[in-house]
Amino acid sequence: MNFCNSNHASKVIDRQALDNLFGVLRSQSYTLFGPKVSDQAIVYDEIQATDDLPIGWTDEQDAGSYRLKKRDDQALFGYVVGPHSLKKYLFPPAQRLWQVSRDGEQIKLSPEPEDVVKRAFIAIRSCELHAMAIQAQVFTGGEFVDSTYDSRSRNTFTLAVNCGQAGNTCFCTSMNTGPEVTAGFDLALTEILDGARHEFLVEIGTELGAEVLNAVDFRDAEPEDQQTAKEIVNRATGQMGRSVDTTDIKDLLTRNHGNTRWDEVAERCLSCANCTMVCPTCFCSTVEDVTDLSGDNAERWRRWDSCFTMDFSYIAGGNVRTSTKSRYRQWMTHKLATWHDQFGTSGCVGCGRCITWCPVAIDITEEVAAIRRTDVAGATEPLKRGA
Amino acid sequence: MSTLEFTKEQMVLADPMLPTWFRVQCVRRETHDTFTLDLACQDGGGRFSFAPGQFNMLYVFGVGEVPISISGDPATKEIVVHTIRAVGAVTRAMRNLKRGDQVGVRGPFGSAWPVKEAVGRDIVIVTGGIGLAPLRPAFYHVLAHRNDYNRVVLLYGARTRDDILYRDELKLWRGELDLEVEVTVDSSVGRWRGNVGVVTKFIPRAEFDPGNTTALICGPEVMMRFTIQALVDRGVETRDIHVSMERNMKCAVGFCGHCQYGSKFICKDGPVFRFSEIEDIFGIREL
Numbered sequence: 001m002n003f004c005n006s007n008h009a010s011k012v013i014d015r016q017a018l019d020n021l022f023g024v025l026r027s028q029s030y031t032l033f034g035p036k037v038s039d040q041a042i043v044y045d046e047i048q049a050t051d052d053l054p055i056g057w058t059d060e061q062d063a064g065s066y067r068l069k070k071r072d073d074q075a076l077f078g079y080v081v082g083p084h085s086l087k088k089y090l091f092p093p094a095q096r097l098w099q100v101s102r103d104g105e106q107i108k109l110s111p112e113p114e115d116v117v118k119r120a121f122i123a124i125r126s127c128e129l130h131a132m133a134i135q136a137q138v139f140t141g142g143e144f145v146d147s148t149y150d151s152r153s154r155n156t157f158t159l160a161v162n163c164g165q166a167g168n169t170c171f172c173t174s175m176n177t178g179p180e181v182t183a184g185f186d187l188a189l190t191e192i193l194d195g196a197r198h199e200f201l202v203e204i205g206t207e208l209g210a211e212v213l214n215a216v217d218f219r220d221a222e223p224e225d226q227q228t229a230k231e232i233v234n235r236a237t238g239q240m241g242r243s244v245d246t247t248d249i250k251d252l253l254t255r256n257h258g259n260t261r262w263d264e265v266a267e268r269c270l271s272c273a274n275c276t277m278v279c280p281t282c283f284c285s286t287v288e289d290v291t292d293l294s295g296d297n298a299e300r301w302r303r304w305d306s307c308f309t310m311d312f313s314y315i316a317g318g319n320v321r322t323s324t325k326s327r328y329r330q331w332m333t334h335k336l337a338t339w340h341d342q343f344g345t346s347g348c349v350g351c352g353r354c355i356t357w358c359p360v361a362i363d364i365t366e367e368v369a370a371i372r373r374t375d376v377a378g379a380t381e382p383l384k385r386g387a
Numbered sequence: 388m389s390t391l392e393f394t395k396e397q398m399v400l401a402d403p404m405l406p407t408w409f410r411v412q413c414v415r416r417e418t419h420d421t422f423t424l425d426l427a428c429q430d431g432g433g434r435f436s437f438a439p440g441q442f443n444m445l446y447v448f449g450v451g452e453v454p455i456s457i458s459g460d461p462a463t464k465e466i467v468v469h470t471i472r473a474v475g476a477v478t479r480a481m482r483n484l485k486r487g488d489q490v491g492v493r494g495p496f497g498s499a500w501p502v503k504e505a506v507g508r509d510i511v512i513v514t515g516g517i518g519l520a521p522l523r524p525a526f527y528h529v530l531a532h533r534n535d536y537n538r539v540v541l542l543y544g545a546r547t548r549d550d551i552l553y554r555d556e557l558k559l560w561r562g563e564l565d566l567e568v569e570v571t572v573d574s575s576v577g578r579w580r581g582n583v584g585v586v587t588k589f590i591p592r593a594e595f596d597p598g599n600t601t602a603l604i605c606g607p608e609v610m611m612r613f614t615i616q617a618l619v620d621r622g623v624e625t626r627d628i629h630v631s632m633e634r635n636m637k638c639a640v641g642f643c644g645h646c647q648y649g650s651k652f653i654c655k656d657g658p659v660f661r662f663s664e665i666e667d668i669f670g671i672r673e674l
């Protein structure tokens with residue numbers, strides 16, 4: 001019913017056509033960024049052809065562990081998510097904001113030139129698309145617009161991929177962010193791999209997507225193709241390694257500032273900031289002002305920062321969050337509660353990266369469950385109101 | 388840019404991350420560690436509008452950038468005034484600035500004291516230390532529109548006699564017959580014959596109608612906590628109390644994440660908050 005209608009525009013391509021599609025994007029001056037095996041992980045990097053993809057690899061993830069394993073097939077997208085997210089392209093880890101030079105009385109400020117690189121993002125998962133939308137809201141959705149983020153996100157092409165399997169630390173179904181790709185893409189693939197059959201169902205999300213697809217060989221999707229694709233995504237849904245009960249989660253965390261669970265997690269947390277670095281939505285940054293030896297040329301850089309670092313909350317006279325407890329509480333409460341107040345959505349997409357890449361296996365889903373088990377109200381000393 | 392008036396709308400159109408250059412007109416010593424910078428738009432012709440309570444990001448060439456409240460008269464558009472306590476790298480570098488030096492300015496940012504909402508009411512201003520600086524523009528506004536308000540009370544606490552800011556103006560204001568101005572110091576070392584003790588001690592006996600009062604508070608967080616309690620004890624509603632908060636701040640436009648305070652960004656939702664909006668989180672330690 002609905003299903004057939006929504007997939008009305010679906011097509012089917014083979015691997016050769018997919019390679020040709022990469023070529024079409026390159027011929028339209030896109031630089032392709034996609035998954036690649038590097039240093040024993042699947043990371044995003046510049047790619048040219050389907051040969052660069054993690055063919056025949058999968059990842060095994062659990063709290064505090066990640067390793068690559070060979071598959072017994074030639075799947076291009078048979079893994080889940082790696083440590084990198086797309087934020088490194090739209091919100092680079094280190095970025096010059098401007099330069100300024102002084103020549104006697106004259107001060108000349110040079111803003112960074114507008115970023116005009118056309119980027120095609122390849123094999124993007126649903127959680128990642130949601131994370132991009134969440135960061136876009138932070139940088140471009142409010143009263144002020146971050147010009148660098150804005151220009152970087154303007155010339156992009158997104159080739160999404162539906163997940164055919166879920167990882168042990170995934171919980172996108174709990175966060176309503178996957179595994180099925182539903183919006184925010186130009187083209188979306190589902191990899192169909194069955195014995196000798198290796199094809200891709202392609203959904204068209206935009207006119208630009210249709211144009212690119214039109215330049216390669218495809219056939220119309222049959223109802224059976226769509227059924228197969230649907231089953232593939234359903235398989236991923238059924239494999240979700242983790243889950244979070246999000247009922248009332250904003251109020252739950254807001255009223256649990258005083259829960260002793262924060263002390264407990266602080267005993268384990270190293271305050272290493274790994275979780276914030278791998279999180280696709282974390283957006284905190286710091287600035288660094290530098291000069292050359294003459295002192296007449298200065299630059300301002302923006303770098304990723306983390307609420308887990310000591311001087312993040314520094315004000316003259318001392319840090320506000322000195323304890324690990326207060327930093328973990330800040331991070332998790334921000335992700336799952338205050339983000340709703342600030343930007344109208346959760347700040348977590350359930351990608352599981354913070355769980356996998358935590359050196360001591362702290363698990364945000366388990367922390368939520370623990371707070372829920374020990375729900376206590378109130379941590380503030382209320383004002384005394386006399387009669 | 389020189390003849391532009393920097394309204395909020397224009398700041399948004401321009402890139403909020405890029406400073407504009409202002410020239411130091413004068414550096415005035417206020418106390419042993421505090422000074423006031425008068426800045427004028429680069430080539431003298433510019434005008435700068437702000438609302439009392441707002442702040443600017445001030446950049447010292449190559450050293451760094453820090454948030455500083457605007458402490459001058461909002462009716463004066465030619466000169467932008469900041470009163471700064473030298474506490475670290477950037478603020479010390481500012482103290483060494485000289486007439487003619489250039490300073491990068493981004494702003495004005497943030498929320499304002501509710502001087503319009505307070506029309507027809509009593510105004511009670513309670514400040515501690517450098518907290519008088521962000522409130523001075525509100526006080527100037529009240530003085531310039533004295534007939535719009537009922538009783539006006541200014542309570543100010545400094546650490547010692549030598550830490551008292553804006554001494555000459557305080558003397559002038561104390562001499563006015565329709566203002567109640569009280570100054571106190573925490574400890575009296577040397578020749579001080581005035582009030583000693585915390586600023587909150589004036590609150591029980593100051594002349595104001597708690598049911599028709601707008602209170603404006605800025606100072607260290609402990610001082611604000613006791614002040615709020617004393618006002619509530621007198622019967623002032625928390626929605627009529629306004630406080631200015633300070634947190635680390637790198638961008639002033641909600642991108643850097645540093646100034647988060649519960650669900651608020653101090654830079655864009657504050658720094659001035661209606662206390663009833665943050666009452667639930669104000670007492671939480673290390674938030």
Ligand SMILES: Cc1cc2nc3c(=O)[nH]c(=O)nc-3n(C[C@H](O)[C@H](O)[C@H](O)COP(=O)(O)OP(=O)(O)OC[C@H]3O[C@@H](n4cnc5c(N)ncnc54)[C@H](O)[C@@H]3O)c2cc1C
Pocket residue numbers: 314315316317442451452453454455456457458470471472473474475476477478479517520521632633634635636637658
């Ligand atoms: C909204 C607002 C208004 C303020 N108004 C005034 C004012 O009117 N007068 C005044 O004297 N002070 C004011 N402050 C405090 C002032 O910003 C700090 O004292 C100043 O940033 C200290 O910088 P520093 O480099 O001299 O000190 P250091 O202690 O050496 O600081 C070291 C570094 O820490 C960082 N840092 C320290 N405090 C802050 C901070 N609050 N925000 C961001 N980074 C910080 C800076 O990057 C600095 O380089 C205000 C702060 C805020 C948030």
Ligand code: SF4
Pocket residue numbers: 275278279280281282335347348349350351352353354355364
């Ligand atoms: S908080 Fe963890 S699971 Fe959620 S989006 Fe960030 S890294 Fe992924």
Ligand code: SF4
Pocket residue numbers: 268269270271272273274275276308354357358359360361362
């Ligand atoms: S939760 Fe884990 S990854 Fe995050 S700071 Fe603590 S130890 Fe590091």
